[in-house]
Amino acid sequence: MFAIAVAAxxxxxxxxxxARASSAPRKMPGKARTLLIWFG
Known part of the structure; x- marks a missing residue:
């Protein structure tokens, strides 16, 4: 449970x-995309 909370x-x-960095149009970094896939 705690590990999930920390990861979240x-x-x-x-x-x-x-989101802050994307004020300039930029593709999502691979690491963030991997996290999205993992949490999905």
């Missing part, structure tokens, strides 16, 4: 960073 927190932070 890291995922949310990374999504926020990607």
């Amino acid at each position: 927190a890291i995922f949310i932070v990374s999504v926020i960073r990607v």
Whole structure:
């Protein structure tokens, strides 16, 4: 349970960073995409 919560927190932070970085049009980094696939 705790590990899932930590992973979710890291995922949310990374999504926020990607969202901020994407003000300039840019494809999603592979790491974030992998996390999305993993959580999906």
